[in-house]
Every structure is written in C-alpha cells, then in structure tokens.
Amino acid sequence: MMAQWRYAVTDRTTRERILDAALDLFGVRGVVAVSLDEIARHVGVRKQTVLYWFDSKEALVDGVLDKVAAELVIVIDAAVRAAPDDPLDRIDAVVRAVFRPAVRRPGLLGLVREVSRLSQGQADRLAERIAPLIDRAVAYLGDEMAAGRLRAGDPRLIAALGYATITGIATEPEVLRAVGWTADAAGLRSLRDELRAFLRAALQA
Amino acid sequence: MMAQWRYAVTDRTTRERILDAALDLFGVRGVVAVSLDEIARHVGVRKQTVLYWFDSKEALVDGVLDKVAAELVIVIDAAVRAAPDDPLDRIDAVVRAVFRPAVRRPGLLGLVREVSRLSQGQADRLAERIAPLIDRAVAYLGDEMAAGRLRAGDPRLIAALGYATITGIATEPEVLRAVGWTADAAGLRSLRDELRAFLRAALQA
DNA sequence: ATCTCTCTCTACCAATTGGTAGACGATTCG
DNA sequence: CGAATCGTCTACCAATTGGTAGAGAGAGAT
Numbered sequence: 001m002m003a004q005w006r007y008a009v010t011d012r013t014t015r016e017r018i019l020d021a022a023l024d025l026f027g028v029r030g031v032v033a034v035s036l037d038e039i040a041r042h043v044g045v046r047k048q049t050v051l052y053w054f055d056s057k058e059a060l061v062d063g064v065l066d067k068v069a070a071e072l073v074i075v076i077d078a079a080v081r082a083a084p085d086d087p088l089d090r091i092d093a094v095v096r097a098v099f100r101p102a103v104r105r106p107g108l109l110g111l112v113r114e115v116s117r118l119s120q121g122q123a124d125r126l127a128e129r130i131a132p133l134i135d136r137a138v139a140y141l142g143d144e145m146a147a148g149r150l151r152a153g154d155p156r157l158i159a160a161l162g163y164a165t166i167t168g169i170a171t172e173p174e175v176l177r178a179v180g181w182t183a184d185a186a187g188l189r190s191l192r193d194e195l196r197a198f199l200r201a202a203l204q205a
Numbered sequence: 206m207m208a209q210w211r212y213a214v215t216d217r218t219t220r221e222r223i224l225d226a227a228l229d230l231f232g233v234r235g236v237v238a239v240s241l242d243e244i245a246r247h248v249g250v251r252k253q254t255v256l257y258w259f260d261s262k263e264a265l266v267d268g269v270l271d272k273v274a275a276e277l278v279i280v281i282d283a284a285v286r287a288a289p290d291d292p293l294d295r296i297d298a299v300v301r302a303v304f305r306p307a308v309r310r311p312g313l314l315g316l317v318r319e320v321s322r323l324s325q326g327q328a329d330r331l332a333e334r335i336a337p338l339i340d341r342a343v344a345y346l347g348d349e350m351a352a353g354r355l356r357a358g359d360p361r362l363i364a365a366l367g368y369a370t371i372t373g374i375a376t377e378p379e380v381l382r383a384v385g386w387t388a389d390a391a392g393l394r395s396l397r398d399e400l401r402a403f404l405r406a407a408l409q410a
Numbered sequence: 411a412t413c414t415c416t417c418t419c420t421a422c423c424a425a426t427t428g429g430t431a432g433a434c435g436a437t438t439c440g
Numbered sequence: 441c442g443a444a445t446c447g448t449c450t451a452c453c454a455a456t457t458g459g460t461a462g463a464g465a466g467a468g469a470t
Contacts, residue, residue, distance in 0.1 A: 169365075
C-alpha cells in the first residue's frame, strides 16, 4: 500500500519486473507452486526485495491479477474499436485479439484459469474484473440479436460458452498436443479458425 | 509397487479411500497445494500410512491419474453403447455423460485441467490416457462425415475444440458465476443444452 | 505358543516456505 | 554539509513440506 505509492513516485523498473516475472511463473505453474524466492531469482534480486514491494505473497498475487485484467481490457477494447461493423467479423476479431497475447504469454489466461484455486477474496476480486468483459459481450450479443443480425438465443449462455472455450483452449495445450495438435502459431490459428466456423454456423442470422 | 501388490491381495479400503480423498482434493485445489498430511487427515489416518501405500507423492498422483482416466473411460464407453444411432444424438449423449460426473465430483476434470502443471512425466502419462478417448472421437466424427451424416470438416480440430470447451466449462465455474450463471445442476444443464445447440448448428449435415 | 507378515503408528529429519528485524549504501532535500 | 528517506541487502525465524527408521499391534499359519 505504502509501497505502491512509492513506486508511482520514484522507482518503476523493479516493481514492474517483479510483476512480469510473477505473471509468467504464476500463470504457467500455478500460484502455490511458485515461491517468492524463485520470482526474486528470476528478477535478479533477493526475496526480501519482493516483500518490500509487496507486503505479502497474497498482495503480489493481487497485483498480478490487476495487471492481467488491465491487459485484457486494453487488448479487447482495441480489438472492438478496430473491428468491422459486421457482428460475426467483430466477434472473430475479439476472439483473435484474446488469442494472440495468450500464445505470447501463456501465463495471461493461465492465471485466469487458476481463479478457482485462489483464496475466496482473490477469486472474487478477479471475477469482479473479468465479469465486466463478459457482460459487455452479453450486451453486444443481445443488441445484435434484437436487431436481427445474429440468430436469436440466450446471449448470457453463449458468452459463457465462448469464455469457457477460449480459456480451455489457451490453457490445455498438453493434452491437445497428444492428439497431434501443435501449440505453435499455426496450430492455434487452425483451432481459432475452427472456432470461428462454429460461431458462424451457430450464430448466423 | 510392492504396496500395490499387497493391496490387491489383502486390503482394499484404506488405499481406495486415500485415492478418493486425493482425487477430490487434488482436483479442486491443485496437486501442489494439497499436502500428504491433509489427505491423511481426510482419510482419518497418519501421513505415513499414505506413504506406506504410495512410495511418494508423485506415485500417489500417478495412482489418482490412473483412477481418473479409468473412470472417464467407463463413463464414456457406457454412454456410447447406450446412445442412439443418430450422430448428433450420440455426441450429445457423450457430452452429457462427461458432464454428469464432472458436477458430482469437481475434481475429476479439475485434475485433467492441471495436467500442464504436473511434472513432464506425469503430464505425458495422463496425456497417454486421455488421447485414446479423443482419438476415438476423431475416428467417429471422421466416419460420420464420410458417410455424409455430419457436415464435412476437420474432425481432429472439432474434437480438440470440444475437449477444450468441456474442460473449460467444468473447471471455470467461479468466473461464470460472476456473470450470473449458477453452478448447480440447472445451470450446468442450460450450458450443456447451449453447447448441444451449437454442435447441431455446426455439424448438422 | 511362536513366528511371520500386514498395516498403522510414534519419532525424527533436512529442506523450503512466507515473513520479520534491522544494517548498509545511495539519493534527495533542507 | 547533515538528515532523512529509499531500496536492497544479510541474518534469522517458526511452520510446514515430503520422506525415513523402526516399533508394535493384530491376524494366520505352523
């Protein structure tokens, strides 16, 4: 709390680097599996320096969750703004926008996935930040359905299904690889294309 | 190894109870977050008894993975056998069959989801057991497509998409709840129905 | 009755965990 | 220049982790 204020005024790199390392490590291997010491080692600093910037491990997790949510909001906002007007194209653009950083930084959605394993307070806080994103999707789908540009249905369920599918794909590469799928950019693109075809077939007015 | 043999001959309850408790705890909270001591406490036994039946924590995880894979195979086999001949109905029956135990025992798919966090050897071993299930789905989809009873497409991608979606739904209830979805039987049923409608729209010949 | 084997227990252990206390240089500010 | 503050460090700590050694209760077999 005090530390956060200090950071904003004076330093910038150490705290940011801790957050970056923690996001990657937490997201890929899980929060409980990664020790403060390992994060510190990745940053090139001592564990106590991490505890200087974040009062506790839980505070660090909170900081990382903030970062994840903020990054997702930025990515999605940009995609929506740049997307064409056609609803199917627009949905596709958002899916594509979420996928791209998910490949570059596996921890991004990996951490979202771990929400159910965090403490209740942390899970609630993350849900609070993800929910508006899904709510926006629900509102958008509802509008387009009302306008007759998408096939009628329950927008809430469709948004939930899409969310579950995206996080499922982004965080389950090992098993998918076992059936001959590759986690590289091409493999992800083909899966995304398949998802788009599904959405088109199911949502086309 | 020796212990497994002993169990088969003489005892049955303690080892089974350890596996049951470990499946639930590992699946819900994660393997690294659950200590042998906690599992032992749930079973009503000392930690060293757990280490008597399983040489190490890793061996216990292996045992649980075996159990998960075996249960999934049984459930899916039964569903396939009892399902009607129509491919869409049959797909629906399998989805339904996987969902049912996933609600009753959240740990079942929760542990599958954690495959990426396990050691390489364990991840490979689990993938080996899940892959045949997906392979069967791929073969089935391919056959029905060739027979013209399902819309043509890449069965491998469709199976991967379905797998990712199911595990995503079954293991992400917290965030979904934040958008007004309930994780009870009714909520899950509605989501499953939506998934079925999607599959029908996308796969209908 | 004793011997053997199965199973669970008590008693430890080294390593690692998140976290505290406080010393030490470097900067900034009066 | 002196003082305060900031950022990182060394030095600890209690608790918990997975794991080992071995005692001892109970049942069956000889």
